[in-house]
Amino acid sequence: MRSLKNHLSVILPLFILLFSLQFTFLMEKIVKNYETKLTQDYSIVVVASKPLSKAVVKSRISGIKSLEEISSKKILDRLKGNISSKNISLLKIALPKFYSIKLKAFPSIQEIERIKKELLASGFITKVETFSKTHNKIYRMFQALKNTSLIFSVLIVIISLFLMFKQMKIWLLEHKDRMAIMTLFGAPFWMKSAVLYRLVVVDSFISTALVGVFFIFFPKFDNVKDFTSSLNITIPKFNLVHDTGILLGISLLFSLFIVTIVIRKMNKE
Amino acid sequence: MEHVISAENLTLAYGRDEPIITEAQMKINPNEFVFITGKSGSGKSTILKSMYGELVPKRGDLKVCGVNIKSITSSKLNVLRRYLGIVFQDYRLINEWTVEKNVMLPLMIGGFSKGVCLKQAQKLLKHVKLLHKADKYPLELSGGEQQRVAMARALAHNPVMILADEPTGNLDEYSSEVIWDLLKNAREHLGTTVVVVTHHIPSTLGIDYKHFFLESGVVYEVS
Numbered sequence: 001m002r003s004l005k006n007h008l009s010v011i012l013p014l015f016i017l018l019f020s021l022q023f024t025f026l027m028e029k030i031v032k033n034y035e036t037k038l039t040q041d042y043s044i045v046v047v048a049s050k051p052l053s054k055a056v057v058k059s060r061i062s063g064i065k066s067l068e069e070i071s072s073k074k075i076l077d078r079l080k081g082n083i084s085s086k087n088i089s090l091l092k093i094a095l096p097k098f099y100s101i102k103l104k105a106f107p108s109i110q111e112i113e114r115i116k117k118e119l120l121a122s123g124f125i126t127k128v129e130t131f132s133k134t135h136n137k138i139y140r141m142f143q144a145l146k147n148t149s150l151i152f153s154v155l156i157v158i159i160s161l162f163l164m165f166k167q168m169k170i171w172l173l174e175h176k177d178r179m180a181i182m183t184l185f186g187a188p189f190w191m192k193s194a195v196l197y198r199l200v201v202v203d204s205f206i207s208t209a210l211v212g213v214f215f216i217f218f219p220k221f222d223n224v225k226d227f228t229s230s231l232n233i234t235i236p237k238f239n240l241v242h243d244t245g246i247l248l249g250i251s252l253l254f255s256l257f258i259v260t261i262v263i264r265k266m267n268k269e
Numbered sequence: 270m271e272h273v274i275s276a277e278n279l280t281l282a283y284g285r286d287e288p289i290i291t292e293a294q295m296k297i298n299p300n301e302f303v304f305i306t307g308k309s310g311s312g313k314s315t316i317l318k319s320m321y322g323e324l325v326p327k328r329g330d331l332k333v334c335g336v337n338i339k340s341i342t343s344s345k346l347n348v349l350r351r352y353l354g355i356v357f358q359d360y361r362l363i364n365e366w367t368v369e370k371n372v373m374l375p376l377m378i379g380g381f382s383k384g385v386c387l388k389q390a391q392k393l394l395k396h397v398k399l400l401h402k403a404d405k406y407p408l409e410l411s412g413g414e415q416q417r418v419a420m421a422r423a424l425a426h427n428p429v430m431i432l433a434d435e436p437t438g439n440l441d442e443y444s445s446e447v448i449w450d451l452l453k454n455a456r457e458h459l460g461t462t463v464v465v466v467t468h469h470i471p472s473t474l475g476i477d478y479k480h481f482f483l484e485s486g487v488v489y490e491v492s
Contacts (some may be wrong), residue, residue: 178363184321186350189377 014207017160035106041242047127070098168262202253278329293488307483354423356433362407369403375426393421413444430462
């Protein structure tokens with residue numbers, strides 16, 4: 001019972017730590033996927049006094065994905081009933097060129113401003129419509145979401161590490177006599193500490209497995225599916241090899257680091 | 270002949286406190302049986318502590334098996350301790366381990382295989398007449414039995430020297446006899462040097478021994 005309690009005291013903070021990290025990674029992926037989707041839909045409309053080529057625009061803004069001319073035919077067709085065909089022809093000549101620019105990545109607010117400035121500086125681009133109001137709103141929302149999840153994770157990591165430190169100290173006090181006796185008989189550091197290292201390695205595996213199981217099965221619940229589809233987002237699948245490897249690595253790194261620090265500190269005392 | 274223990278002007282103190290032992294001279298030869306006696310608080314255990322490197326000399330030199338304790342590194346101290354067998358008055362057995370595993374400890378540290386450790390532990394438990402309690406835990410044993418286990422542990426790896434701190438201090442007559450017999454046998458058959466800190470030297474021991482007496486921080490060799 002005591003042993004189970006001891007294990008739980010490490011497994012729990014480790015689980016919370018890994019859970020929050022995996023949650024942050026997941027949020028990053030979701031936001032990135034959503035940004036890619038938005039980038040596909042997002043475009044800047046420019047009005048130019050002369051025809052533009054992709055090379056010309058590229059010389060001013062580097063992250064350009066495509067440049068498409070917006071046909072003025074639709075506008076002119078709407079005017080056909082009210083204006084004579086001669087005037088339509090004149091209007092056709094006088095009308096500036098409209099283009100839609102698509103970007104490779106979802107731009108930040110600063111990038112939007114810079115792009116606008118660069119395009120207007122060319123002289124032959126007379127107007128740039130970046131739809132910045134809508135864009136900025138979405139961009140700020142994403143940033144807030146990312147930052148909140150990051151701050152949340154950092155706090156959780158700090159609290160978890162603190163709890164683990166405390167538990168390691170308790171473990172060490174429990175094993176102090178045994179370690180002292182082994183020292184008197186000339187046991188090397190690794191032998192004295194082997195029990196503690198074994199415990200944290202086992203607990204790291206258990207915590208990683210629990211987090212893995214959660215993130216594999218959680219997106220499969222109907223409620224979660226309904227919720228995510230209502231938001232038009234998809235939860236990326238938990239990669240058994242890659243994600244488990246990262247989580248196990250982090251978990252081992254943190255726990256082994258803490259146990260080493262606590263043992264060294266205790267030895268000095 | 271190289272001394273197993275050689276102390277030159279040895280001064281021992283805890284931290285910045287007044288010295289407990291001052292300017293001590295001691296020479297202990299291999300295969301000698303040595304008693305260190307003195308009143309309570311005279312520094313008997315302190316001297317023993319310095320011999321297994323638990324206390325670093327404040328002044329002077331102390332060489333154990335040719336190694337200077339004053340300048341020893343922790344890794345070298347670990348190696349030195351593997352050649353020593355230490356017996357404490359309060360036994361210092363690992364209560365979470367069985368009697369058998371406790372006896373196996375020095376052999377495990379020495380890197381012997383599990384089979385060798387087990388065989389040697391059983392042999393020694395038979396010597397101390399506790400083989401039938403090999404699977405018990407220390408706290409299930411009496412004080413005398415625990416000290417016999419501690420003695421078996423100290424002898425398990427055939428140490429060069431046994432350092433025993435009042436090994437029979439709290440024991441019944443039977444357990445005391447077993448302990449003295451083991452120490453005598455170790456010296457006689459294994460060539461082990463034996464250093465015992467005690468209040469009284471048993472009169473029925475029947476062997477030659479060297480005797481150091483401590484008084485007011487000074488070590489006297491009694492001839």
